[in-house]
Amino acid sequence: MELFRYSRSIYGGSDQLIGASWDLLPWFVGAAVLVIVVHALLSALAKWRARHSA
Numbered sequence: 001m002e003l004f005r006y007s008r009s010i011y012g013g014s015d016q017l018i019g020a021s022w023d024l025l026p027w028f029v030g031a032a033v034l035v036i037v038v039h040a041l042l043s044a045l046a047k048w049r050a051r052h053s054a
Contacts, residue, residue: 001023006015 001021003021004017005019005021007018009016
């Protein structure tokens with residue numbers, strides 16, 4: 001799996017970056033959702049503990 005797509009320049013023959021692969025997008029979206037859910041659960045737990053410890 002290629003993470004980046006390259007093309008050969010017509011002027012100098014060097015490689016140019018033309019884009020990134022979309023193959024990993026579902027993994028990053030899933031990781032972001034997981035971070036948001038864990039943060040929400042930890043925040044709710046902290047509020048619950050503060051309310052019941054006083």
